[in-house]
Amino acid sequence: MAIKLGKTKDSRTRKKKVTEDAELELLQRLQNEKDQPEFIKYLLQKGYSIKSSERYLKDIERYKKWLNKENITEAAASYNDITHYIQSKKGTVKQITIQTVLASLKQYYNYLQELGFVAENPTVNVQIKGIKRKVLHNILTKQELEKIYFDYKNLESESLSKKRNEIIVSLLVYQGLNTNDIQNLVIKDVKLREGKIFIKGSRRSNERTLKLEAHQILDFMEYQLKTRETILQETNKQTDLFFVTQGSSLKLQNVMQKLMQQLHKQNKQVESVKQIRASVITGWLKVYNLREVQYFAGHRYVSSTENYLINDLEDLKEDINKYHPIA
Known part of the structure; x- marks a missing residue:
């Protein structure tokens, strides 16, 4: 009779969970990494997670490709340019994804503004119709x-x-x-x-x-x-x-x-x-x-x-x- 071997206790526990200290250590290492994109460092310092920071970076890389195609520089991009880019996403992705892209752009221009590369954030007044703003509670004064x-x-x-x-x-x-x-x-x-x-x-x-x-x-x-x-x-x-x-x-x-x-x-x-x-x-x-x-x-x-x-x-x-x- 063949004996079926199950997983041992050691094999089940060999892959340890990442502890809170390990996560903080990883964040610190990423912030200090010389070849780490500066925008990633900025987001990590702002308290964003590694996963969110990487997603934001991908959104910005796509945005930069669009700017190159339209022959527009980051510093010269206006409110109308931002809305045009956002509108180009309609029909290809969900509204909630468009909202995420806009959030990425807002953080990126906050970053450029802190560096002094742009005087104003062109995304400030851009809103996405169809995305409900979630009021957490009935707020008391x-x-x-x-x-x-x-x-x-x-x-x-x-x-x-x-x-x-x-x-x-x-x-x-x-x-x-x-x-x-x-x-x-x-x-x-x-x-x-x-x-x-x-x-x-x-x-x-x-x-x-x-x-x-x-x-x-x-x-x-x-x-x-x-x-x-x-x-x-x-x-x-x-x-x-x-x-x-x-x-x-x-x-x-x-x-x-x-x-x-x-x-x-x-x-x-x-x-x-x-x-x-x-x-x-x-x-x-x-x-x-x-x-x-x-x-x-x-x-x-x-x-x-x-x-x-x-x-x-x-x-x-x-x-x-x-x-x-x-x-």
Whole structure:
């Protein structure tokens, strides 16, 4: 009888997954590579992935061939030239692919502008009709966010869970934290003497240290010294987690779910933690530059932060009046 040999454990695991450190090391090597195209280095430094950078480069190489054919230089290319090139793609590729090509061109001209090769980016006002701009959430203003916090804070309740949840709501509204950020906070991350809070990084986010509002510090202090200790004693728990539940679990899923239901009951505009976070990030973008907001939000790539730019409804209204879509 023939014996069928299967794969051994060694053969199955011989090909190791690329670790996060290895990816970062590869990015660094590519950025320093002497023969690496400068445009690739530019994109990598901007936080784009290797795959996206290579795709952008291919788009630009095709664009350059078209320019040569039309006897146009990069520096001389105008808005009309860009729209003509984009229109030449119609009927041969999908609209979403055309949108990607336009994104490549926009980044390339940003790159040329930084180098001083062009005075203006000719792609700025070019838009593709038929591509829906994705508004991530129903964005709340800073005033609406603060109303959510103070409405909850002013509820007539002295319960332990209410005092704990006040702190959670403040972190949603002022620091734009998500559920995982809140869940993973430990005592040492809250630096009350400095008036700051440290948020650990993860596979999908960067670590950062954020400033607490002055009124948050006193509330944090009361929670840490009184409310938290009382909950620990009542539940016989021993944990370094900053937020503790009154049930048997250490996880905050049920707490967050009930809290969001309560916030929605108070204010019908409240939809989710993601909506509140998106609103905070969108508000930051009106005050701080892109890189600063990337840090505050913990985004690994600046492209993630750029996604929130489309949430600004005022900008969307300006788009309607200012931009000339391609039919």
